[in-house]
Amino acid sequence: MFITLLTDFGTADYFVGAMRGVILARHPQARIYDITHEIPAHDVRAGAFTLLAAYGEFPERTVHVAVVDPGVGSARRPVLIATPRYFFVGPDNGLFSYVCEREGQWRAFHLTEAKFFRQPLSSTFHGRDIFAPVAAAVSSGTPPEEFGPEIHDLETLEPLAPQRISHHQLRANVIHIDRFGNCITNIAREDLSAEELARGITLTLAGQPIRHLVRFFAEGRTGEPFAYWGSAGFLEIALKLDSAAHKLGVQRGQEVLVQIGA
DSSP states (O other), rough: EEEEEEEOOSSSSHHHHHHHHHHHHHTTTOOOEEESSOTTTTOHHHHHHHHHGGGGGGTTOOOEEEOOTTTTSSOOOOEEOOOSOOOEESSSSSTTTTHHHHHHHOOEEOOGGGGGGSOOOSSOOHIIIHHHHHHHHHHHTTOOGSSSSSSSSOOSSSSOOOOOEEETEEEEEEEEEEOOOOOEEEGGOOOOOOHHHOEEEEEEEETTOOOBOOOSGGGGGSOOOOOOOOOSEEEEEEBTTBBBHHHHHHOTOOOEEEETOO
């Protein structure tokens, strides 16, 4: 079975290698793939978005291990989440909010059965001592129910879907800024009908109206922000060969107002 790793550990230290070693020691046939280890330190929301953008590209039954865990060693719970298509292992701190929202159906289990953990158990490295060995056991076929009690109150981030204010307006926000400075909103294709798009939309971000919806970057006008449907399935705001976030002074979480028919 496939296992993926997503962390904020970087690659300069031993952390990722140790997790891989624990998995392979317990399940030598596991096939381990990295999504990324460059999530900004402690940035749960960035981890949640990146996991959302990548997890569905893997074969069904993949075990996704995500560790962005500023609360490690505290009362926050380690969890296993099972959906009809995938498994997710990591801290209960909102990191899995977006994938649970998209998957719709899920069951969560509090990881309490110490027999599955690496010993001695560190208070600072649950990625190695809890999440990696649990992922190995799940990928080997251990049923989720064996890891601990089922829970129904996962920690969540703000809902992913934008708010519809009226028939003509949506209130959205920037949920991610990528390394090119493109501002990724939480507006998915299903949030705007073909009829609404045909009527035209205006996005307002940081006081800047954005009326151009293009198919690809080359259609954008130099020096003028434009919108396009990004590869993660969300509407993004960009500048041609420049950083929209920098030029517009945008930060993650900033409001985007969508006017339909304007």
